[in-house]
Amino acid sequence: MSVPIIDPNTLMLVVKLLFQWGPDIIAGLTKLFSAGDGDELDADIAAILGMKAPEELEAEVAAGWLPPEWASRLQWLAILKGGTDIVMGIIEGQAVLLPGSVSDEQMAEARGATAEAEMAYARGKAACEDRDFAAYSTALVELGMQAAIVIKVKGAVCPFLHPQEEN
């Protein structure tokens, strides 16, 4: 006498329960298994917004042919230059979105500092390639000063990003 694989009464109960609770269970498990999708989506958006500046990519390539310490110094220059460009982009974006919020003088000051930063970066990069520490240090300080000017202008034209302390 053969033994049934599943007791008919149990089978009926399973079918009944599946019809009753199946959709909810599947929906719950779908959420559980797709819980990582939101994280992945956020990571994709962060990667798009964090697109590397040309200088950062140049430093990455240079890391392949420079000694590690010089590659790190070049990377630092690249981060400063890339950051300066991003802040400049915010100022230009604000000028387009809110006409009149950035004066001609402020725009000229920010653009001038960005151009100076570009030149300081080029000098610093050449110094890294020549392994000239003195020239590198000078270029780094100059780049930092120009970055500070651009940040100062951004602070003046985007006050909502720098909330004032309440007295």
Next chain:
Amino acid sequence: MRAKARTVVAIVLLCVLPGCFSGCQQTPLAAAAARGREAVERCQDAYRTVYDDQRQGNTGTEALDKAKVLYRAAMGEAIALGMALSRARTQGDDNLNDAPLAQAIAQHTANLQVAASTILALKGGK
């Protein structure tokens, strides 16, 4: 006992398998973000390639300068794309039902893809 054990296994399989397959499906928003990220990475790879080639003396400085200008324009597209995707995410618009937003996302992604090809085409130029 064995029958009950099999029943439990059957229930678990019936419940878990559809869940697994559903989890593998991407929402239109997630798919758009993945495409955008791929386009950004293609732009970055293209610029790295042109820069490296210029360092090796095969690509001229003028071509590298053009690549840099194009790349900076692509960065602007990436910021616009990222902001549009963030907006859809904030709105919970997983299916990109907001037509103008969906169109903007598609346009920025297409521009990034064109930029990547154009930058790469400068490799070996003067």
